[in-house]
Amino acid sequence: MGEICHNCKSEDTFFDGELYQCIHCRYMWVPETSVKSLKPQNPVVEEPKSPKKNLAEKV
Incomplete structure (x- = not known):
């Protein structure tokens, strides 16, 4: 599974399980697929579970 440096x-690159590394210039980088997986797909938004509970807290 080679990538272009x-x-x-x-x-002439190789993957060590975490990073790609170039055999020629020794440059290392993270594969794009793992960069995408590090970003949150769905941001967590906390919503009140019950409107009645919120009204009770305000009283």
Whole structure:
């Protein structure tokens, strides 16, 4: 599974399980798929479960 080096554009790269590394210039980078998976897909929004509970707290 090779990627093109982001630095020198060489195709001689390898994946060590976490990062890609270029054999020529030793540049290392994170694969794009794991960068996307680190971003939250659905931001957590806390909503009141019961409107009645909120009214009781305000009283």
